[in-house]
Amino acid sequence: MTLTDLRARLQPPPGPVIDVHVHPVSGFGPHRARTPEEDAGHLLRAADDAGVTHLILVCLHPECPQQPSGAQCVEANDLCLRARDTAPDRLRPFCYVNPERPAEAVA
Numbered sequence: 001m002t003l004t005d006l007r008a009r010l011q012p013p014p015g016p017v018i019d020v021h022v023h024p025v026s027g028f029g030p031h032r033a034r035t036p037e038e039d040a041g042h043l044l045r046a047a048d049d050a051g052v053t054h055l056i057l058v059c060l061h062p063e064c065p066q067q068p069s070g071a072q073c074v075e076a077n078d079l080c081l082r083a084r085d086t087a088p089d090r091l092r093p094f095c096y097v098n099p100e101r102p103a104e105a106v107a
Contacts, residue, residue: 012051019047022055024083026062036079040086047090057083058094070104073097 024039025031033039047055059080061072068076073096080093097105 016053017051018054018056019050019052020056022047022057024057024059024079036082037086040083040091043083044087044090054090054092056092056094059083059096061096067100068096068098070098070101070107073104 022043024033024036025042026033026039031042033042043055043057047053057080059076061068061076063072065072076096077093080096084091084093099105
């Protein structure tokens with residue numbers, strides 16, 4: 001098998017390829033982005049390299065507390081929405097809530 005044959009076999013199938021659990025690069029590993037928009041750019045480039053067409057973006061608060069406050073959830077969700085606005089056709093935000101604070105989660 002040639003390298004060309006191998007690449008042809010590794011191409012994604014036609015249609016959408018969805019990564020259902022993506023975190024901003026600034027939340028994990030050594031990478032940091034200055035803005036949510038820059039972070040989204042890193043994610044989209046990685047998705048393009050992997051043949052992923054849509055990403056479900058899960059933003060946690062940068063401190064990753066076990067019991068995030070309502071304000072920490074709002075801050076994380078606002079960052080997620082800013083990243084989504086970079087490519088709303090490809091990035092889908094997942095709402096971050098603390099189920100132990102149901103009133104704040106609903107609000």
